Amino acid sequence: MRIICTGTLSAAALVALASLGAAQAGGEPRRPNIVMIVADDMGFSDMGMFGGEIRTPNLDALARSGVRFTNFYCGPSCSPTRSMLFSGTDSHVAGLGNMDEWVAPNQRGVPGYEGVLNQQVVSFVNLLREGGYHTYMAGKWHLGKQPDQIPRARGFERDFSLLDGAGSYFDMTGLSASSPRSIFTEDGKYLEELPGDYYATKTYTDKMISFIESSRADGKPFFAYVAHQAPHDPYHLPDDWLRKYEGQYDVGWDALREQRLARMKELGILGAEANLAERLLYVTFWSDLAPVARATVARKMELYAALVENMDYHVGRLIDYLKRIDEYDNTLFLFFADNGAEGTDVAHMIAGTPGTRDYLFYVVNWSQTHPNAWGRPHSNVSYGPGWAQVSMTPFRQHKGWLAEGGIHCPLVVAGAGVKRAAGSIDDGLVHVMDIAPTLLEIAGVEPPSTYQGRPVQRMQGMSWVPMLAGETDGPRREQDWLGWELWGSRAIRQGKWKLLWQPRPMGEDCWALYDLAKDPGERRDLAAEEPERVQQLLLLWDEYAKVNNVILPNRTPFETLEDQLPPRVPVDEGYPPLKFKKPFVPPKELPREDRSER
Numbered sequence: 001m002r003i004i005c006t007g008t009l010s011a012a013a014l015v016a017l018a019s020l021g022a023a024q025a026g027g028e029p030r031r032p033n034i035v036m037i038v039a040d041d042m043g044f045s046d047m048g049m050f051g052g053e054i055r056t057p058n059l060d061a062l063a064r065s066g067v068r069f070t071n072f073y074c075g076p077s078c079s080p081t082r083s084m085l086f087s088g089t090d091s092h093v094a095g096l097g098n099m100d101e102w103v104a105p106n107q108r109g110v111p112g113y114e115g116v117l118n119q120q121v122v123s124f125v126n127l128l129r130e131g132g133y134h135t136y137m138a139g140k141w142h143l144g145k146q147p148d149q150i151p152r153a154r155g156f157e158r159d160f161s162l163l164d165g166a167g168s169y170f171d172m173t174g175l176s177a178s179s180p181r182s183i184f185t186e187d188g189k190y191l192e193e194l195p196g197d198y199y200a201t202k203t204y205t206d207k208m209i210s211f212i213e214s215s216r217a218d219g220k221p222f223f224a225y226v227a228h229q230a231p232h233d234p235y236h237l238p239d240d241w242l243r244k245y246e247g248q249y250d251v252g253w254d255a256l257r258e259q260r261l262a263r264m265k266e267l268g269i270l271g272a273e274a275n276l277a278e279r280l281l282y283v284t285f286w287s288d289l290a291p292v293a294r295a296t297v298a299r300k301m302e303l304y305a306a307l308v309e310n311m312d313y314h315v316g317r318l319i320d321y322l323k324r325i326d327e328y329d330n331t332l333f334l335f336f337a338d339n340g341a342e343g344t345d346v347a348h349m350i351a352g353t354p355g356t357r358d359y360l361f362y363v364v365n366w367s368q369t370h371p372n373a374w375g376r377p378h379s380n381v382s383y384g385p386g387w388a389q390v391s392m393t394p395f396r397q398h399k400g401w402l403a404e405g406g407i408h409c410p411l412v413v414a415g416a417g418v419k420r421a422a423g424s425i426d427d428g429l430v431h432v433m434d435i436a437p438t439l440l441e442i443a444g445v446e447p448p449s450t451y452q453g454r455p456v457q458r459m460q461g462m463s464w465v466p467m468l469a470g471e472t473d474g475p476r477r478e479q480d481w482l483g484w485e486l487w488g489s490r491a492i493r494q495g496k497w498k499l500l501w502q503p504r505p506m507g508e509d510c511w512a513l514y515d516l517a518k519d520p521g522e523r524r525d526l527a528a529e530e531p532e533r534v535q536q537l538l539l540l541w542d543e544y545a546k547v548n549n550v551i552l553p554n555r556t557p558f559e560t561l562e563d564q565l566p567p568r569v570p571v572d573e574g575y576p577p578l579k580f581k582k583p584f585v586p587p588k589e590l591p592r593e594d595r596s597e598r
């Protein structure tokens with residue numbers, strides 16, 4: 001790798017660096033600390049400043065001081081997104097062309113489909129570390145468990161990491177029989193046990209504060225990556241957080257989607273004409289649910305909301321600490337979610353078949369199934385598609401899919417070097433793979449073409465430095481485009497246009513075209529009206545697939561989904577009347593049977 005001198009930095013980087021205010025002893029501008037906080041499976045509209053009713057005062061304060069991005073994209077699930085985050089390039093290049101858990105038979109052994117962050121890319125964290133940054137990580141990794149794949153190997157000087165994709169928040173109980181005990185590392189060593197008072201969100205925050213504290217005397221800048229598990233299922237909460245939202249979701253998911261939509265327009269997150277996605281075909285009208293079902297289902301959202309607020313609380317602790325040690329003003333903050341909200345009941349998907357090893361594993365390890373035990377150790381609850389579509393208001397579908405609800409995520413950038421109006425909103429097209437080249441440019445480090453003697457793939461992401469310096473609204477021009485593929489679903493976005501292919505029942509096994517400026521809810525397929533545009537975008541898809549060696553999988557986790565779901569029918573409010581009419585009561589003033597005559 002090469003560290004470039006300031007003489008070769010772009011003009012924008014120089015502006016950003018020079019504007020930091022602080023100066024080191026030698027007169028060199030001091031590079032900013034970088035704090036990158038990732039929420040796992042949190043929805044686009046959950047935090048207050050994006051239109052949610054969940055209390056997130058600390059994230060909201062960050063948003064008020066910085067910029068909210070309303071066109072930020074990730075992959076449709078955890079590990080593909082994280083591979084793009086660290087490599088600055090597409091997941092099919094970086095090793096996560098498919099999730100490790102679902103690599104298809106025809107993808108096995110193919111470079112780009114290793115299921116871990118592979119050696120054809122360099123983690124930007126290695127480059128930051130060699131460029132003079134302290135590099136710290138606390139939280140979920142999900143990019144490989146072998147010694148050459150763990151956070152220490154990919155650039156983190158200090159770490160406290162959950163290597164799995166999910167697990168208990170209280171102990172090492174894993175989610176499946178293939179990973180029965182969660183694997184953790186601390187400073188590159190595999191852990192035998194967790195700290196006595198372990199609670200994921202709190203412990204990750206404590207560890208990060210201790211890492212920063214341990215080396216702050218030497219004056220080097222630090223990169224701090226806090227990869228929260230929250231609010232990924234299972235929803236686990238400390239006792240005093242369990243009742244925080246009691247009764248607040250009795251209003252139901254239909255009314256709440258409308259409320260959020262209105263609030264998002266008020267805040268300017270959405271334009272005044274933005275529409276709401278069609279109801280998911282397997283979500284019931286709230287009004288159609290029996291009272292006991294409503295109470296049970298609302299409880300799930302109460303727990304989710306408390307989990308998001310709890311995460312916000314711990315984000316606040318980290319920010320308070322940075323203020324206390326006088327580093328807040330010299331720190332650049334990024335906060336984002338890694339993919340759409342989770343609408344699949346993963347526990348049921350893994351363990352739902354009696355007689356399987358995972359069913360037995362769940363019976364033994366995840367036995368607390370009564371609603372009164374939800375949130376406590378060994379309970380395993382998630383909120384399902386009805387609430388996931390609330391979290392993703394106004395978008396369609398959820399995590400796992402390439403409709404906007406799977407990939408369109410909240411992003412806040414604030415702090416040192418951000419020369420934009422406080423509280424502003426940017427609708428430029430930005431992608432998670434832009435973060436690596438952006439942070440390297442801010443640190444004055446150039447991405448190399450070889451690393452430790454091996455060639456590495458170029459970063460496809462585009463730096464945000466000019467945008468953060470206030471020179472542009474986004475890194476992409478009108479002709480630039482983004483592509484996606486996971487589990488056979490495919491998408492291309494160029495400007496306001498999106499071409500999308502999804503299998504039945506979530507799509508129609510064919511390409512659909514959407515104008516996202518007018519139709520963020522993806523309700524109106526314009527493919528038949530705009531055949532030339534479809535052809536032009538298809539050429540981009542071919543280019544995307546070729547450049548990134550996209551191999552469509554011959555097996556997918558959703559291959560039997562159509563058999564399991566009800567057929568798609570048009571949704572009409574109040575239809576059929578049989579289910580929605582109120583019971584008939586004879587008018588009081590009309591004559592009734594005279595019982596005295598009997």
Ligand SMILES: [Ca+2]
Nearest residue numbers: 040041078338
């Ligand atoms: Ca995730």
